[in-house]
Structures are given as C-alpha cells and as structure tokens.
Amino acid sequence: MxxxxxxxxxxxxxxxxxxxxxxxxxxxxxxxxxxxxxxxxxxxxxxxxxxxxxxxxxxxxxxxxxxxxxxxxxxxxxxxxxxxxxxxxxxxxxxxRIRLRSEEADAHEAWWGEQEPRVAILIATYNEELEILERTIVGARSLRHRNKEVLVLDDSRRDWLRDYCAEQGVRYMRRPDNKGSKAGNINHCLDRLAEDPVPPDFVAVLDADFVPHRGFISRSLALFHDPKVALVQTPQHFFNADPIQHNLGISRSYPDEQRFFFDYMQPSRDAWGIAICCGTSSICRWSALREMGGFPTESVTEDFLLTLALQERGWKTVYLAEPLTEGLAPEGLKEYVTQRARWCLGLMQIARSKYGPLAKNNLRLRDRWSVIDSxxxxxxxxxxxxxxxxxxxxxxxxxxxxxxxxxxxxxxxxxxxxxxxxxxxxxxxxxxxxxxxxxxxxxxxxxxxxxxxxxxxxxxxxxxxxxxxxxxxxxxxxxxxxxxxxxxxxxxxxxxxxxxxxxxxxxxxxxxxxxxxxxxxxxxxxxxxxxxxxxxxxxLPRRERHIADLPDRGILVTDGDIRRQWISSLTMEEARLRGKIYPIGTTGLLRLRDVGDVPVEVIAQTVDGNRVRLTPTPQQREALLVRFYAEGAAPGTGRAQLAGLLAGLGRRLSFSDRR
Structure with missing residues (x-):
C-alpha cells in the first residue's frame, strides 16, 4: 500500500x-x-x-x-x-571536561594537623518517622571524625523526637515557626550556633533520610585545604530502588535516575568550576556561611541558590565523586514526580531572582551559563x-x-x-x-x-x-x-x-x-x-532489603549445635540462612561480624535452610544500622546490564516478578 x-x-x-x-x-x-x-x-x-x-x-x-x-x-x-x-x-x-578529586583528597588528608576542625552536622527534619531518622542519627554519631556535634533540626516540634535525641546524646533544636522552610530551619540553627562559646569551623548538612558513611567528614574536609573553597558536595546514592527501577523490575540491572548527574555531570561541572550544591551530603565553611547571612531563601531549591551566592562573593564550590552517603530515594511515583517538579520550580525561581543569568550581579559568565543550561x-x-x-x-x-x-x-x-x-x-x-x-x-x-x-x-x-x-x-x-x-x-x-x-x-x-x-x-x-x-x-509492594553482592558468613549457635551458615539475606528483623535445616521455633544466637551474638528464632524452613527472626539489643540494632548504611561501597548498580534488563522486564511483563 x-x-x-x-x-x-x-x-x-x-x-x-x-x-x-x-x-x-x-x-x-x-x-x-x-x-x-x-x-x-x-x-x-x-x-x-x-x-x-x-x-x-x-x-x-x-x-x-x-x-x-x-x-x-x-x-x-x-x-x-x-x-x-x-x-x-x-x-x-x-x-x-572532567575533574576527579580523590587524589587531591589523598594528598591533603588531615591538612589541619593535630587539632581536628570542629564540625556541626545538621539533620533537617519535618515529618519523618523514627525509623527513618534513627539510621541517620546513628550514622552521624558513628562518623570517624571526633570533633563533631550532631544537631537535629525539628520543624514539626515533636516531643518524642526531643526525647529520642536526649537518649542518643545529640542536640535537638526547634523554632517557633516554619518560615523559609528547610533553608529557614537551617538558618535558625546557624544563628543559635553563632551564640555558642565555640562556633564550628564547618557545617555539614544531611537530609533526614541520608546516612553518612563513616569517612564522610574526613574525606570531604581534605578539599578545604584550599582557603577559597567554601563548599564541598559529595554524590547522593540510594539504598532503595527509585519507583521506575522498582516498578519495572530492573533495580539490579539499571542505574537510578540520579546516577548520570552525580557520577558524570557533576565531575564535568567541577572541571568548569560550576559544580553545584545539592543540599544533603555537603559540607560548608562556617565563615563563608556567616559572611552571606546563611542559606538564601528566595527559591525552594536553596542549595543551587547557595552555590550562586557563594560564587558571587568569590568562593568556590567543589565536588568529591566518592560514595560517602546513601539515602532513601522516593518510594512512590507521586513523590518521585513531586520532587522533580520542585527542583524544576526552584530553578526557574533562581532564573528570575537577583542571581539569574540576565540580572545585574557579580556572577562569572560560566555561572550564568550554568543556570541557562539548567x-x-x-x-x-x-x-x-x-x-x-x-x-x-x-x-x-x-x-x-x-x-x-x-x-x-x-x-x-x-x-x-x-x-x-x-x-x-x-x-x-x-x-x-x-x-x-x-x-x-x-x-x-x-x-x-x-x-x-x-x-x-x-x-x-x-x-x-x-x-x-x-x-x-x-x-x-x-x-x-x-x-x-x-x-x-x-x-x-x-x-x-x-x-x-x-x-x-x-x-x-x-x-x-x-x-x-x-x-x-x-x-x-x-x-x-x-x-x-x-x-x-x-x-509494586516493597520490603526492606539488604543483600550484598556476595553472601556473607555467620555462625548459628543453638542448643548443643554450632554451625557456619551462609547469610543470603539480612534485614533489621529477619535473615535467610543457607545450611542445616532446623525445626520451626528453634531458638539460638546468630553471630554476625561487627554486631555480635544476636538472638534469633526460626520462623520458616526453605529448600536450603531457614528464615529466622532477629531480636537485637539496642546496641546491636545500632551496629546493624551502621553495617547496612554507614560502611561499604555505593549501593545499587552504576550501569545498565543488558541481560539483567531483559530478564527483569521479561519477569515484569509476565507478572511473575515476586518481590
């Protein structure tokens, strides 16, 4: 025809x-x-x-x-x-262009000498549940940098969170209103820190759902050897699949949507001197923040605006492309789209602000290009x-x-x-x-x-x-x-x-x-x-999941029996063990690396072992949180894998994907 x-x-x-x-x-x-x-x-x-x-x-x-x-x-x-x-x-x-700064961080490790700089770690929170805040607070407390103070900035004024912070030995702050949203919350804290006898030298910002790896502070601080550096941004990684990965069944074979920006675009932007602050997982020099009066509030994306405000005053923002934090990607599709629409709205607000590319300001041509590109x-x-x-x-x-x-x-x-x-x-x-x-x-x-x-x-x-x-x-x-x-x-x-x-x-x-x-x-x-x-x-339904690239080993101790077992799945509540099959109801201790002997009970039998319920002590629970979120390499996958993609999409299209 x-x-x-x-x-x-x-x-x-x-x-x-x-x-x-x-x-x-x-x-x-x-x-x-x-x-x-x-x-x-x-x-x-x-x-x-x-x-x-x-x-x-x-x-x-x-x-x-x-x-x-x-x-x-x-x-x-x-x-x-x-x-x-x-x-x-x-x-x-x-x-x-591209610039990778890991060698620079190696060369200037501990440039400050014997006296560690004082770092305030700000965790901004609005309405998150304890399960989310717990891992962030525990991760912040577990950072290797000693001269630090963890502060929880509560914009919902929750008494239970105040009490939990007291138990954890971290500083709790609340303010009388929510003016300026997240930026206003941080600025209120900065004003209070300025009243302390000894203010911090640097301020780290973490979202409520982002857990720092134990070397986050020390690795990032290394780049402040340059006195003109005001802010160091690190990438954001996610310990859960984003909605597209999850709903299409390709979380193990397709990178999350943010990998391109954090793994490739930000190092390239850094090579041009236009790396941007992305809010969480960043550290800023205290003197630079006080010089400009804190975080700007003219945009709902205060992080990008902070970069421009610093650049206008001659400060530099740099990027360290190392997996030093990991957080919670939006779990629902509505939240995923809402987040990106907010980023878009905020960028347009910046374009129309006094820091816009056509406004009269002291921004360099490359900074204006950075906004225009976005x-x-x-x-x-x-x-x-x-x-x-x-x-x-x-x-x-x-x-x-x-x-x-x-x-x-x-x-x-x-x-x-x-x-x-x-x-x-x-x-x-x-x-x-x-x-x-x-x-x-x-x-x-x-x-x-x-x-x-x-x-x-x-x-x-x-x-x-x-x-x-x-x-x-x-x-x-x-x-x-x-x-x-x-x-x-x-x-x-x-x-x-x-x-x-x-x-x-x-x-x-x-x-x-x-x-x-x-x-x-x-x-x-x-x-x-x-x-x-x-x-x-x-x-699709979700459940907590922490599975290493390779199974781990543990020792299961029951009454009169000690056996090495392969741990093929481990969460805060359950573990799947491969080895000897025990009757349902069997109790014992599961010896875990860096955690200790955790009380367990067999709740189901599998073809090659058992599923057991964990009842860790509070100290063991914190050790598990550190193990899951604060140690190791980046979670997830960094590149697409064709065979895995085809298999995952095939299972999803056939409705046989069981998560």
Whole structure:
C-alpha cells in the first residue's frame, strides 16, 4: 500500500550509520574518559553532527511557509526540537571536561594537623518517622571524625523526637515557626550556633533520610585545604530502588535516575568550576556561611541558590565523586514526580531572582551559563518528550506531515548523529543510557514538570515548599490511575492510528512515499515508551532489603549445635540462612561480624535452610544500622546490564516478578 525506499540510496544511508557504529565500537579501546582532550574530541564530533542534522531539518524537512496546519505543526515541532538540541549541545560542552578529586583528597588528608576542625552536622527534619531518622542519627554519631556535634533540626516540634535525641546524646533544636522552610530551619540553627562559646569551623548538612558513611567528614574536609573553597558536595546514592527501577523490575540491572548527574555531570561541572550544591551530603565553611547571612531563601531549591551566592562573593564550590552517603530515594511515583517538579520550580525561581543569568550581579559568565543550561534542560527536555509522542498522531488522524523526510535521509542525518552520540556517551558514561527506558523516565513526569517550568518562570513567587513524603505503607500494589490516564489515552490513540493507517486505505497519506516508513518507526517506538510508562505507573509492594553482592558468613549457635551458615539475606528483623535445616521455633544466637551474638528464632524452613527472626539489643540494632548504611561501597548498580534488563522486564511483563 506504500512503496519501499530506493534500495541503493537506503544502502548508502546505512553505510554511514555502520561507519559511525564501527568507529564507536573501537572508542573504548583508544579513548581515556579522564583525558579532557579525548573527551573534547568526542563531544566536538557530536556537536558537528548535531549541526549537520540541524541544517538538514531546517532546510529540507519543514512544511512550506504559510498559515496552514502543516506549517504550524511542522515548525512548532522543529522549534521544540531545536530548543532541546541547544540544551544537548550545552551538555556536550560541559561533558567535554572532567575533574576527579580523590587524589587531591589523598594528598591533603588531615591538612589541619593535630587539632581536628570542629564540625556541626545538621539533620533537617519535618515529618519523618523514627525509623527513618534513627539510621541517620546513628550514622552521624558513628562518623570517624571526633570533633563533631550532631544537631537535629525539628520543624514539626515533636516531643518524642526531643526525647529520642536526649537518649542518643545529640542536640535537638526547634523554632517557633516554619518560615523559609528547610533553608529557614537551617538558618535558625546557624544563628543559635553563632551564640555558642565555640562556633564550628564547618557545617555539614544531611537530609533526614541520608546516612553518612563513616569517612564522610574526613574525606570531604581534605578539599578545604584550599582557603577559597567554601563548599564541598559529595554524590547522593540510594539504598532503595527509585519507583521506575522498582516498578519495572530492573533495580539490579539499571542505574537510578540520579546516577548520570552525580557520577558524570557533576565531575564535568567541577572541571568548569560550576559544580553545584545539592543540599544533603555537603559540607560548608562556617565563615563563608556567616559572611552571606546563611542559606538564601528566595527559591525552594536553596542549595543551587547557595552555590550562586557563594560564587558571587568569590568562593568556590567543589565536588568529591566518592560514595560517602546513601539515602532513601522516593518510594512512590507521586513523590518521585513531586520532587522533580520542585527542583524544576526552584530553578526557574533562581532564573528570575537577583542571581539569574540576565540580572545585574557579580556572577562569572560560566555561572550564568550554568543556570541557562539548567533552564534549557527543564524547559525543553520534558515538553519535547510529550511532543514526540503526540505529533505522530497528527499524521495518522489528520494527514498532517510534521517531518517531511525520506527514510534514507532520516537514516543518513538523524541516524548517524544518534548512533555517534550514543556511542560517545557509551564510552564516556558506560551503561547510563538505554533509549526506551531513558525516554520513559522523562515522559512519566513530563506533564507536571513542564507545568512547573512555565509556572516558575512566569510566576516565580508564592509557591510553598513541597516536602517529599517518606515512609508509609508500601506493602500493596497501587495503580496510579491519575498519572497513568494520559499515557493510556495516548497509547490507545497511537495503536488505533497505526492500525488504521496501515490497514485502511486512504486513512493517512498514501502519497507520503517512503516517508511513511519514518512515521511508522516513530510510532512503534512511541508504543514501547508508552507501554513502559504505563507499566511504571503500577507500583509494586516493597520490603526492606539488604543483600550484598556476595553472601556473607555467620555462625548459628543453638542448643548443643554450632554451625557456619551462609547469610543470603539480612534485614533489621529477619535473615535467610543457607545450611542445616532446623525445626520451626528453634531458638539460638546468630553471630554476625561487627554486631555480635544476636538472638534469633526460626520462623520458616526453605529448600536450603531457614528464615529466622532477629531480636537485637539496642546496641546491636545500632551496629546493624551502621553495617547496612554507614560502611561499604555505593549501593545499587552504576550501569545498565543488558541481560539483567531483559530478564527483569521479561519477569515484569509476565507478572511473575515476586518481590
């Protein structure tokens, strides 16, 4: 019903793509990702191919000028695409450099001499449960740095938390109001610390759900050897899967959504001198904070604004790319999207503030670029993602051609640009981008984030701080129908349009030639993205999980019997043991490394051992918390693993994923 493209031209186009693919495959063997000249070369080629693609799109694929639906649709999509591409080119430029500071931290370890600097560790809390706060407080108390004070800043004025802090020997603070939200809470504490006989030299900030590793303070302080450094930011890692990882069943084979920013973008930003504060997991010099009067409160993202305020005064923010804290990722899809919409809103407030890129201030050109880059990301990426799903429907239902291109040209121009960019990113950021899943993570929050972007830009004031909810009952399947509805409608329309367009003669343009193949491929790709997005809206039950990469060993002591057992699963309440099978109800002691002899009771038999219930003492419970959260390497996975992805998605699609 529609002609095939000319085979000779098609073969020539695929040759271009294969050349880009072949060159990309040898990149890992010749490119050093830490060499800035190598990085600049890769990103420079991506930039040139992007310009080639832009020229083709602007000169050969647009509808003729005139007040027609074709022109409005074609040119509006082109405008959205070009704005998103400007953001990509800005990201290419940032990614052309990288700076890793671990060797610098090694070289300047304990630069202060015999007298450790005094560090105040601020834990800002609003309405979190004790289970969440407990691990953060215990982790902060367990830091190896001795000259420290842990302070819990309670913006909910809870007496039970005051009493718990007294039991733990940490300082508790509350204030009479909630003015300024989190930033105001921290500023109130800074004012009280200024009244102490000996104020701190440095201030560390932790969110209520972030646990520091034991070396967090000492490693971060090493970078303050430079007297111009005001703030050291460290990455955020998460001990639980984010909602997309969890709901798609790929938490073990696909990195969380924040890995790209913290593992790759922040070190690149640091190389340009534009690393940003991300709130939690950061340490700031006391004198710098007092000089500027504390945290700025003009934005709901006070951390990024703090960076700009420091930069304007000549201070530096640097980044230490080491896993020194781990926290709780949003457990629910609504919380996940709400958090990102807040980040977007806050950035737009910054763009309109006195620290904005067009305002009269003392910011450097690179600092202004830093804000502009973030504005382009939030304002273009998400609206464009929605447009990519919606615009093919104009062809199927209204015979509107938004991209008037042959399949050969699409392969030659877009295909080469996409393949090279993907291979370059694969070389510099291995396992970060899986096309359908990357688009799913953007599409799922695209509508509220786009709304937040334009609301913040045109009406920046008067928006309350939206706290990311934590904890709660996560034991049931929850279908987020409200979030799913627009994607379900789009999927139905996409499938209907595709079916009618292929099988019903004259439903869509038959004279579109081989360009119809472009729309078909585009539409089929959207079907997969929409399916994944809808599947991610079905929230699966969660349970606490702490499983090492390799099973650990323990000793089970029962009446008259001592056995070594493999520990394949260990939480605060339960353990799964592999070894001798004991009767249900058997009691004994489980000897755990760095914890001691924990009383246990067998509660179930398995094919290769038992499940036991733990009843640790308060001291053992704290030791377990330290073991789970404050020691070891980064939790989770840092790169996508194809076999695991396919297996996880297969189980999820077959509804056989048992968590």
């Amino acid at each position: 529609f002609p095939f493209p000319h085979l000779t031209e098609l073969g020539s186009s695929w040759t271009h793509v294969l050349l880009a693919l072949g060159a990309g495959l040898i990149l890992p063997s010749v490119v050093d990702p830490t060499n800035n000249r190598h990085r600049a070369a890769l990103m420079g080629i991506s930039f040139l191919l992007a310009l080639r693609y832009v020229w083709w799109r602007g000169t050969e694929t647009l509808a003729p000028a005139g007040w027609t639906i074709d022109m409005l649709a074609s040119w509006s999509l082109f405008a959205l695409e070009m704005l998103a591409l400007i953001g990509s080119i800005s990201a290419f430029t940032i990614m052309s 504005v382009f990301f939030w304002m273009t990426s998400f609206p464009f993602r929605v447009a990519v799903v919606v615009y093919p429907l104009l062809y199927w239902f209204f015979n509107v051609i938004v991209v008037n291109a042959t399949l050969t040209d699409v392969i030659s121009y877009f295909g080469v640009y996409f393949v090279w960019s993907f291979m370059a990113q694969r070389t510099l950021m291995p396992g970060m981008f899986v096309p359908v899943l990357h688009d799913t993570s953007q599409l799922i929050g695209a509508l509220p984030i786009s709304r937040a972007a334009f609301t913040g830009l045109f009406r920046p004031k008067g928006h309350p701080f939206s706290v990311t909810a934590k904890g709660g009952d996560r034991t049931k399947v929850i279908v987020q129908w409200e979030m799913m509805a627009p994607f379900l409608v789009l999927l139905i329309l996409t499938l209907l349009g595709l079916t009618l367009g292929i099988f019903v003669d004259r439903f869509a343009f038959n004279d579109a030639g081989d360009g119809k193949w472009v729309v078909i491929f585009w539409t089929i790709y959207n079907v997969f993205v929409l399916l994944m997005t809808i599947l991610a809206c079905v929230e």
